[in-house]
Amino acid sequence: MSDLIERVEVLVSRPARNYVTLRLTTRDGIVGLGDATVNGRELAVASYLRDHVGPLLIGRDPGRIEDVWQYLYRGVYWRRGPIGMAAIGAVDVALWDILGKRTGQPLYALLGGRVRDRLATYRHALGWDLPALLEQVDAHREAGFDNIRVQTGVPGLDIVYGISSGPVYEPAGRGAAPVEETWDTDSYLRHIPGVLAAVREHVGDSVGLLHDVHHRLTPIQAARLGKAVEPVGMYWLEDVTPAEDQEALRLVRQHTTTPLAIGEVFNTVWDCQQLISNRLIDYIRVAVVHAGGISHLRKIFALAEVHGVQAAPHGPSDVSPVSLAASIHLGIATHNFAIQEYMGYPDLVHEAFPHAWHVAEGHLQPGDEPGLGVSIDDDLHNPEDYEPAYLPVARRRDGTLTDW
Ligand code: EZ4
Numbered sequence: 006m007s008d009l010i011e012r013v014e015v016l017v018s019r020p021a022r023n024y025v026t027l028r029l030t031t032r033d034g035i036v037g038l039g040d041a042t043v044n045g046r047e048l049a050v051a052s053y054l055r056d057h058v059g060p061l062l063i064g065r066d067p068g069r070i071e072d073v074w075q076y077l078y079r080g081v082y083w084r085r086g087p088i089g090m091a092a093i094g095a096v097d098v099a100l101w102d103i104l105g106k107r108t109g110q111p112l113y114a115l116l117g118g119r120v121r122d123r124l125a126t127y128r129h130a131l132g133w134d135l136p137a138l139l140e141q142v143d144a145h146r147e148a149g150f151d152n153i154r155v156q157t158g159v160p161g162l163d164i165v166y167g168i169s170s171g172p173v174y175e176p177a178g179r180g181a182a183p184v185e186e187t188w189d190t191d192s193y194l195r196h197i198p199g200v201l202a203a204v205r206e207h208v209g210d211s212v213g214l215l216h217d218v219h220h221r222l223t224p225i226q227a228a229r230l231g232k233a234v235e236p237v238g239m240y241w242l243e244d245v246t247p248a249e250d251q252e253a254l255r256l257v258r259q260h261t262t263t264p265l266a267i268g269e270v271f272n273t274v275w276d277c278q279q280l281i282s283n284r285l286i287d288y289i290r291v292a293v294v295h296a297g298g299i300s301h302l303r304k305i306f307a308l309a310e311v312h313g314v315q316a317a318p319h320g321p322s323d324v325s326p327v328s329l330a331a332s333i334h335l336g337i338a339t340h341n342f343a344i345q346e347y348m349g350y351p352d353l354v355h356e357a358f359p360h361a362w363h364v365a366e367g368h369l370q371p372g373d374e375p376g377l378g379v380s381i382d383d384d385l386h387n388p389e390d391y392e393p394a395y396l397p398v399a400r401r402r403d404g405t406l407t408d409w
Pocket residue numbers: 044176217219269319320321322323396
């Protein structure tokens with residue numbers, strides 16, 4: 006049959022930063038793309054795809070999207086985890102892309118059609134001190150964005166998550182080993198409520214303010230922070246405690262009405278089943294690339310919808326324009342989708358993955374090209390460019406390793 010999968014390619018490349026991209030081609034020449042980038046573990050997922058998944062896809066019907074998902078998930082016996090789920094997610098997205106192109110429909114049309122005219126997004130403002138931070142906040146507001154994530158330096162620390170010396174933040178550092186940062190929770194907790202209050206004072210009431218705590222607090226510290234910032238009226242606090250301890254959020258919840266978001270490191274619905282069904286969070290942050298693709302995210306978001314939890318996927322620069330496209334199509338077609346993070350990309354990334362999705366009036370639009378509406382400029386995906394790059398690690402002042 007002319008529509009079976011004929012070619013499986015895994016591209017490891019570095020257009021400004023490392024990406025792992027899956028390209029499936031059918032016998033009649035339809036191409037589907039998927040993103041399998043796991044920041045700092047790129048070659049592991051590339052091998053998983055090349056050595057173990059690719060050979061199983063050749064000659065398979067790309068229209069059996071759910072069956073392929075179940076085959077790759079249940080058929081492997083060793084389930085879950087970021088590497089396997091990113092690989093399955095890449096295959097799933099590529100199959101949806103093929104279906105869109107075969108039927109001539111943009112992906113959102115196949116996912117049930119638009120439920121909204123435009124998709125809310127938020128941008129990042131970062132500054133070591135308040136004046137630098139407010140400058141970036143103002144720049145985003147002038148560009149038409151109403152929701153802004155604010156991250157800032159902490160007195161006494163030299164490097165802080167989410168901040169860089171230049172205007173563009175890239176979490177992964179090039180080199181053979183992770184950068185080590187020093188972290189001090191007490192200094193952070195003394196400093197951050199005042200910063201968030203000052204930003205609120207500056208922008209007035211109509212701007213959504215978000216802040217990422219990056220898994221660094223104990224439950225009672227997180228509860229204190231949540232209470233302290235209640236007068237600020239935050240859109241959310243993100244990742245206040247280490248993500249694998251689902252019960253931790255119950256304690257936080259009992260103490261504060263500040264909305265809670267978590268989940269960028271989750272890989273399956275089973276990682277957030279309790280959080281969602283017990284209504285311990287307000288926003289679930291799973292990303293298409295890291296939680297099994299469009300098919301699995303739809304299940305997570307459906308469970309969330311039943312329990313009044315909203316979808317708000319992770320969207321840093323290490324989520325490639327391919328996964329971001331998938332997320333935008335899903336967002337425009339999913340009722341309980343609240344907001345899509347959009348950190349932005351260096352220019353070279355936009356050129357390496359020409360895409361129909363775009364920003365219009367401070368919101369995201371999927372565009373109307375068939376499938377994901379993303380292609381690849383092969384000249385900008387050179388395997389020789391790959392360089393090891395790792396996310397940092399953090400230690401407390403006494404040298405103990407802590408969550409980064
Ligand atoms: O640390 O993308 O909300 N965004 C984040 C990110 C993550 C990195 C991990 O690869 O927390 O910056």
